[in-house]
Amino acid sequence: MSIDNGIQVVLIDDDPHLRQALCQTLDLAGLKVLTLGEATGLTARLSRDWPGVVVSDIRMPGMDGLELLAELHGQDPELPVLLITGHGDVPLAVQAMRAGAYDFLEKPFASDALLDSVRRALALRRLVLDNRSLRLALSDRQQLSTRLVGHSPQMLRLREQIGALAATKADVLILGETGAGKEVVARALHDLSSRRSGPFVAINAGALAESVVESELFGHEPGAFTGAQKRRIGKFEFANGGTLFLDEIESMSLDVQVKLLRLLQERVVERLGGNQLIPLDIRIIAATKEDLRQSADQGRFRADLYYRLNVAPLRIPPLRERGEDALMLFQHFADEASSRHGLPLHELQPGQRALLLRHSWPGNVRELQNAAERFALGLELALDATPDNPSASVLTSTPGGLSEQVEQFEKSLIAAELTRPHGSMRSLAEALGVPRKTLHDKLRKHGLNFANQSADDE
Template sequence: MNSPLPFDTNSQVLLIDDDPHLRQALSQTLDLAGLKVIALADARMLDMASARDWPGVVVSDIRMPGIDGIELLGQLHTQDAELPVVLITGHGDVPLAVQAMRAGAYDFLEKPFANDALLDSVRRALEVRRLVLENRSLRLALAERKELQTRLIGQAPSMGRLRDQIGALASTYADVLIVGETGAGKEVVARALHDLSARKDGPFVAINAGALAESVVESELFGHEQGAFTGAQKRRIGKFEYANGGTVFLDEIESMSLDIQVKLLRLLQERVVERLGSNQQIPLDIRVIAATKEDLRQAADQGRFRADLYYRLNVASLRIPPLRERSEDILTLFHHFAEAAAARHHLSLRELDGLQRTALIAHRWPGNVRELQNAAERFALGLELALDNNDTHTPTTSNHVVEIPGLGSNLSEQVESFERVLITQELSRPHNSLRSVAEALGLPRKTLSDKLKKHGLNFNGVTNEDTEQGS
C-alpha cells in the first residue's frame, strides 16, 4: 500500500489524471512552460491535510476511480477553501463541472483543449493563490503585532524594537536568552515567544531556578527513576521531559550551580535527557528560553557561570528596558493597570492629580513594571499613592519650585524629559488629526511636528503632508 504523498512545497502544479497518455502530455506542457509539476494517477495517494497554505494549484480530471474530481475538491476545501482547483471535463461532464464551479472550483477545461488554454488557466490560478497567501501572511503579521502591543504596552522606541525582535524570533526554533531587571516582564516576553510560535499548542513550563532547593533541582529538571536515591519511591518525569513539544522557560538561570549548568549545556546541544538512575536517553523536542537579571558574560569572567553555556544561550538574546529608561510609558501603563484593577474590584477609578502624575514620572521604579502594577492596584482600591524608593523622593514644592529627580542631571534635561512625557500622554488620547493634538497642547502644528521628530515620536493618525505643514 502506498503511503500518503504530501504536497511538495517546491511544486507549483499538482496534476491528477488516471489516463497515462494525457497525464504525460499535460506534464510535458506544464514543464516546458517552466512550471514544476507532480503528476499522479490516483488522488488517494494524497495527504489532504498538507493542502493548507501550499503555494500551488491542483489540476484534476473529474472522472477517476476511487476519489473523483468532485470529491477531491470537497476534501481539499475542507483543509483550505481558497486552494484553486482546475477541473478537466469530458463533454458530458460540463453540467457537473458548472456545479463544481458553484461549489468553489476555480475553473474547468473541456476536452479536447489547447495547451495555451491550460497554461492560461493555471497561471491565473497561481496568481490568485499568491495573492491569497500574501494576504494571509499580512493578516497574521498584523494580528501578531496587535497581540504584542496588547501584552507589551508602551510607545517608547525601545519597546517598539523589542516587539519587532519578538515577532522575528517567535517563528524560529532558536533558543533565546532574555536579559532584564527584576519585575521588567521577562516571563511576559517568554510567553509571547511561545504563544506566537508553532509550539503554541504545546506546554509552556516555567521554572524559577533560583527557587529550587539544591537537593531537588536535578530531579525536578531531569526526572528520576524509582530507587534512584533515598526517597525515590516511584518514577518522576522531569520538567524538560514534561515540556516535550513545547517551551521551557528557565528564569534566574544565573543561580544554577556549575554542575547543573554542565547538564543543561549537554541537553541544549544534544536535545536528549537522562533521568537520574537511568542510562536511557530520551529525545526532546523543546525550545529553551532562559532569563537572567545579571550580566552573564561578567559572571562567566568571574567563574560563576560557564562560558560555553553563556555562548550557547546568547545566540539570540532580548533585552527588556527598565521602566526608568522609558518614562513616556509610565502613565500609560499606570492607567492600564489601574483600570484593570478597578474593573476587577467593581470600583470607579478616580483621576490622578498633577502632583501624582509628576511623582509617578519622577519615580525610579526599582521594581519596574511589577512595582508599577502594585502601585496602580493600590490606587484603584482608593489607597494613598505611596512610592517606596530610597534614591528619590515624592516631588515637593518649596518657594514655588518643583523638584523632579530622576529625569535628568540638569534643568534642561528635566524639561526635555517632561516635555516628551506630556506629548506622549496627549498622543495616547483619541485624536483624528495632528492639528487636534497641537491645539490640546497649545502649540503650532509645525512646532509640534519638530518636537515629535526631536523626541522620536509619531502620530499614526495623520499623513506626512499634515506633519510637514506649519501653522
C-alpha cells in the same frame, strides 16, 4: 465643514457687538477663536477629540445654549461648555450646571473672569484628551501591544524582535532586571510560535533547593536516591513539544549547567538513575538579571553555556528608561484592578503624572503594578525614596480641586528640579524661572529643602 483642531475656543452669541468684544478679549490673550452667530450645526463640525472649549450664550434664536449643551454632551460628555447668562437667566444656568456645563458667567462680567474660566477649561480638556489617548493606545488589540504595553522606542524595538524570533526554532536568552517582565516576554514568544498548542512550562531555578533541582529539571527513576520511590517526569520532559522557560538561570550550580549544556546541544534528557536518552522537541527560553559574561569571567557561570545561550538575546529595558510608558502601564493596571474589584475608574491628575514620570521604579513593572492596584483601591501610596525621587511622595486616586492639583503639580516640578545639580539658590530659581524670594516661599510651603545654599543666597 469641520472645525480645525487649531481653534481653541468656539464662541457663540447672537449679539454681534458682544461677540466681537469677547473675541477681541480672547484674541489678545493669545487664544485662537472661531465666532458663530448661532449654534445649529455646531456638533456635526466638532470631532470627539477636538481639543478646545465652547463658550455660548443661553438665550439665542433657533437652538439655545441648553439645547446645544445637551447635543454636544451627547457626542462627548467631557467637552467643557461655558454658558453666558443674563441676570434673569441664573436659574437656567444653575440647571445647566447640573446638566454638566463647566461654568457660567453672568452678564456683565469682567474680561479676566472669562479668561480665567476658559484657561481652566482648556487645561481640563488637555487632561481629558491625554487620558483618553492613553486608553485608546491600551485598546489596541494586537497581541504584543496588549501584553507589552508602551510606545517608547525601546518597547517598539523589543516587540519587533519578539515578532521576528517567535517564528524561529532558536533558543532565547532574556536579559532584564527583577520585575521587568521576563516571563511575559517568554509567554509571548511561545504563544506567537508554532509551539503554541504545546505546553509552556515555567520554572524559577533560583527558587529550587540545590538538593532537588536536578530531579525537578531532569526527572528521576525509582531508587535513584533515598526517597525516590517512583518515577518522576522532569520539567524538560514535561515541556516536550512546547517551551520551557527557565528563569534566574544564573543561580544554577556548575554541575547542573553541564547537564543543561548537553541538553541544549543534543536535545535529549536522561532521568536521574536511568540509562535511557529521551529525545526532546523543545525550545528553551532562559532568563537572567545578571551579566552572564561577567559571571563567566569570574568563574561563576560556564562560558560555553553562556555562548550557547547568547545566540538570540533579548534585552527588556527597565521602566526608568521607557519614559511615558510608565503612565500607560499605570493606567492599564489601575483600570484592570478597578474592573476586578468593581470600583469606578480613576483618572491620573497632572501632579500624579509628574510623580510617576519622576520615579525611577527600582522594582520595575512589578512595583508599578502594585502601586496601580493601591491607587485603584483608593489608598494613599507613598512611593519609595530613590536617588531620582529623594523624598517619598504620596499618590492618591482621589483628585482634589483645581487649586490642589496645581499645588501638587508645582511641588512635583520643584522636587524634580531639586534632584538636578545646582550650586546655589540663585541657580535653582533661574532654572525654575521664579524670583529667589518666591522660591524660598514655595520651598517652605511644600516642605522641600535645598541643601546646597551658598553665600550668594544669604
